Amino acid sequence: MFVHKINEELSLKLIELRDAKSIFKLTNQSREYLREWLPWLDTTTKIEDTEEYIKMSLKGIAENRSLNTVILYKGSHVGVAGFNEINWSNKTAYIGYWLGEQFQGNGIMTEVAKALTDYAFSELHLNKVEIRAAVENKKSRSVPERLGFVNEGCIRQAEWLYDHYVDHVIYGMLAGEWMVQEETQEGRR
Template sequence: MFVHKIDEDLSLKLIELRDGERIFELTNNSREYLREWLPWLDTTIKIEDTIEYIKMCLKGFAENKSLSTVILFKGNIVGVAGFNSINWSNNTAYIGYWLGEGYQGNGIMTRVAKALTDYAFTELKLNKVEIRAAVGNKKSRRIPERLAFVNEGCIRRAEWLYDHYVDHVVYGILADEWIK
């Protein structure tokens, strides 16, 4: 099983079916907060929806196409992060993440994104890591900016959020830039 310790308080663990109840609880408790920027809240209404999501994540991991982990902060699941997809043809990983509302402001997600980027370059030997965030999602955008990712541009109307489109900013960093 994949476990990656980041520091004394923080680690990443491959998502498992037994995490379903906690992930659903975390989703439910942060539903309105997360709904502002995540498109899947209205289709995650019962624990079975979360279990189906986890099964999809495990299938992606088994096929070497993605890596979905739970974020453990002081031993508790506080969010989900990982490589939503890995494009082996282009040696690029795409980081995605979300954190429960009550865990914001602890620097968790910056450390997680840094650890995932390190892992992509040192263990997976990839060439590039991308993070995409809605233009208006300042908190999410600060993460790649803190980590010196390059703003590579904007994709117009990149995502449908319930009743409107949002543009995405694409951030990227190359292996040789990260190592420096």
């Protein structure tokens, strides 16, 4: 089992079928909260739906076109994050994430997105990382903004969310920008 330790309390591990029960439980506990911005809650109504998602994730990992992980905080499953897609032709990864409602406000997702971005550049040698979020989803948008991602624009009606379309803001970070930013932060310490 691959585990990437971020700090003493936080780590990422590759998603596995044995995670289905705890991920489904977390989904149920945060269902109404997550439903505001995630389009898959109404089709994830039983543990088998979560198992299918995990199987799809494992296939993406095996085919080297995605990389989904479980977020572990103080040893507990608290969310899912990873590269929803890796485009090797363009050397770009697209980060997606969600966190259980009770774990919001601890800086978890910012640290997770930072670790994934660093991994994309230092280990996968990609050129760009993108994060997309609904224009009105201020919590999700704050993650790339805190990390210094560039707001590259808005895609109108980018996603159907149950009964309406939402616009997405695209945030991007280039490998060269990340290196300069990290060196600057190191110099301040």
